[in-house]
Structures are given as C-alpha cells and as structure tokens.
Amino acid sequence: MDKKKNISMAVIKRLPKYHRYLAELMKNDVDRISSKELSEKIGFTASQIRQDLNCFGDFGQQGYGYNIKELYNEISIILGLTREYKTVIVGAGNIGQALANYTRFEKLGFSLEGIFDINPKLIGLKIRDIEVKDIDYLEQFLKKNHIDIGVICVQSKNAQKVCDILVKNNVKGIWNFAPVDLVVSEDITVENVHLSDSLITLSCLLNERNN
Amino acid sequence: MDKKKNISMAVIKRLPKYHRYLAELMKNDVDRISSKELSEKIGFTASQIRQDLNCFGDFGQQGYGYNIKELYNEISIILGLTREYKTVIVGAGNIGQALANYTRFEKLGFSLEGIFDINPKLIGLKIRDIEVKDIDYLEQFLKKNHIDIGVICVQSKNAQKVCDILVKNNVKGIWNFAPVDLVVSEDITVENVHLSDSLITLSCLLNERNN
Known part of the structure; x- marks a missing residue:
C-alpha cells in the first residue's frame, strides 16, 4: 500500500x-x-x-x-471505496434535492445523514425519509454526528459561510456545487462541480468549431 | 479574432x-x-x-x-456567450429536473426548448411551463426545431441511443450527465459531468490524507 x-x-x-x-x-x-x-x-x-x-x-x-x-x-x-462515508447536503434546492434522491451514491458507500436549508418552505420536506432541517441546526448536528463529507448546494453568497461551519465542525471533505471557489485550510479536500463552467466550456468549444 | x-x-x-x-x-x-x-x-x-x-x-x-x-x-x-443556444433535456429524472429548474443557465444564454422522458409518470409533467414530452417524439421535435445542445440525463444503458438520435438530427453539442463515455464522430462536442466520478475523486483524496 x-x-x-x-x-x-x-x-x-x-x-x-x-x-x-x-x-x-x-x-x-x-x-x-x-x-x-x-x-x-x-x-x-x-x-x-x-x-x-x-x-x-x-x-x-x-x-x-x-x-x-x-x-x-x-x-x-x-479510491477509498471499501469504507462508508457519512454525508450531509446543505441546500435543498434543485441540485440538493436531485443529489439527495440519487441512490447511486448510497450504493458506492456514501450515506446521507442529513439535509439542511435556510428556506422555511423547504424545512420539514421529506426526501427519501430524511427531513430537511433548518440550517440553524447544522452546527449542533455536526457536533453530535461525525460527518465525512459536506455537499454544498446553497447560493454562491452563502457557500463560504456554510463551508466554514462544516470545516469548523470537523468535516474534512467538501463537495461544492456553488459556483464559487471556497477558501479552506490545507487539510481540507474540496472537489468542485461547477455546472455553469462546464456548460460554458461546451459553448466555447461549439463556438470555436463553428467559426 | x-x-x-x-x-x-x-x-x-x-x-x-x-x-x-x-x-x-x-x-x-x-x-x-x-x-x-x-x-x-x-x-x-x-x-x-x-x-x-x-x-x-x-x-x-x-x-x-x-x-x-x-x-x-x-x-x-x-466563450461563445454573445449568442443564444437552444437546448433540450433528455431524461426528466432528478438531475434533468434540477437542470431544467436552474434559471442561471437561461441568463447565460442557454434557452430550454424541450424536455423528454421515457417514463409515463413523468410525461405531461410541467417544469417551468415546459411539458415533459414522450421520448418517442424527440426525433420529430429535432427535425422541426434547430437545437444546439442536447443535455443527456437518462440512465447509462440508454445514453448512447439518445446521443445517436440527437447527433443524427444535427445537434452538435452534448452535455452528458450519464456515467458513460459516449462514442461520437469528431465534429460533435461532448462535455461530461460525471457526478459519481467526482464524488469518488473526493473520497480518494480524503482517504489518501487519512492514511
């Protein structure tokens, strides 16, 4: 090894x-x-x-x-796929809900332990038997439950704040869907999925070919 | 230029x-x-x-x-962002719906013209005023409407088939969310978003740091 x-x-x-x-x-x-x-x-x-x-x-x-x-x-x-990773999703909007519903991750060993949002309309909503909780409880939840990976699906302006709460409470891995680049210390691993960047790359390549 | x-x-x-x-x-x-x-x-x-x-x-x-x-x-x-791109989403499951609801793309110039699915439970569903159509109508739709980008959100086993229909009907750009590598001719641009690969990369990096 x-x-x-x-x-x-x-x-x-x-x-x-x-x-x-x-x-x-x-x-x-x-x-x-x-x-x-x-x-x-x-x-x-x-x-x-x-x-x-x-x-x-x-x-x-x-x-x-x-x-x-x-x-x-x-x-x-x-790849570290012989163990389980406990995850939380922060932001239960479109992408957050889609990820919560995507059972493929569970099969790979990523278990979803909690979903959090700031929007009162989403709090209480059940996604695969997990109730969306008020983001105000995130810190308390992280103190009680060891979480390996935090999935950030909130708006850009709130992403760094959410990231800071996760990191402060011992979450070492961040899967970031917000279109911002998070600032973290060296011991934290961030993997970004910047959907707009990906779509823009596609338009750029398409456009290059047509000119 | x-x-x-x-x-x-x-x-x-x-x-x-x-x-x-x-x-x-x-x-x-x-x-x-x-x-x-x-x-x-x-x-x-x-x-x-x-x-x-x-x-x-x-x-x-x-x-x-x-x-x-x-x-x-x-x-x-x-980046080709001074023009409009007409898009269709094929696959109205979790990710397909999330992308359809994501208004940021519209602002960047990507307009959603149609959503298609094979699942009778989803056909007829309205997402932002666009009704999910039976995938059987995809080809007919593409013949009538010029589409620049096809967004593939179907299951892996159907992704290549959908891709072939899109390409055959003059769609030059493919934004692929299915966890497969599509086979296309050289004049077609494919941009992949392989969510599981991204999550697995994160677990690998996390795991490396902890060992």
Missing part, C-alpha cells in the same frame, strides 16, 4: 473511470483483459494504462493481461 | 473561471485590475494570467492593469 502515496493527481482523476469500466466488465463476466483491449474500451493508450496501473502494484502479467477482479478491488481500496 | 484558433484546451478550461471573476468585479464596480491583484483573487499565478490573456489580444497595459469590461466582453465572445 506504500505505493499509493506517490500517485499523482492526474492518475487519481483517471481512476474513477477505470473503476467504472472494470465494474462493467465484471458485470459481463469478463475475467481478464489486456491493456490493449482495455485501451480500446476506455480510450486511454495502452502504454498510459500500463503506466497508471503500475503505480499501485504489479497486476498485469505479460501475455495474460489484467485480472479484472483483483484490479477492481485494488482500485476500490485506493 | 484569428488568435483564438490557437487557444489550448487548458486555457479554454480556465476561461469560465476568468469570466465568473470578472463578472463579480464588474458587479462591484471595479474598472481595472492588475494581473497580480487578479492572481490573488483567482488563484492562478500572475504570469499564468498574463500568458492566458495574451492568447486572445493585447489587453493589459503595463502599469495600468486590465480594463475589466473590455476583457469580460472579449472573453464572452471567445
């Missing part, structure tokens, strides 16, 4: 894709795959794949390819 | 962030900003900023900084 300390951010960003493809291969009862075959499926070059997978162990056997189940399990460990 | 052909993908990915920060500065009535000040706000180095912004014109004036409005307008042009 020592090898994993050396895995670069670029490799980490590619790992979920490997995980997804290996899961599909397992579902289709495939046992082994060569880097060349995997390359055709996943779209990375075979040499890139060999290099990536070498980062965390000796899996490929020359001429025999990768043992898919072994590789899948090892990648799951590296 | 000739310069823009040379803008790299890395710069394009950074442009929405510039756009967002410049919009905020304009809102706060700031006229000019130096690359150093912008760097402190945006988190890129001053030299990175100068290099990025040099890609598409001569904006900075030594000692005077950037004219924010001019720069904002130019970046808007490059």
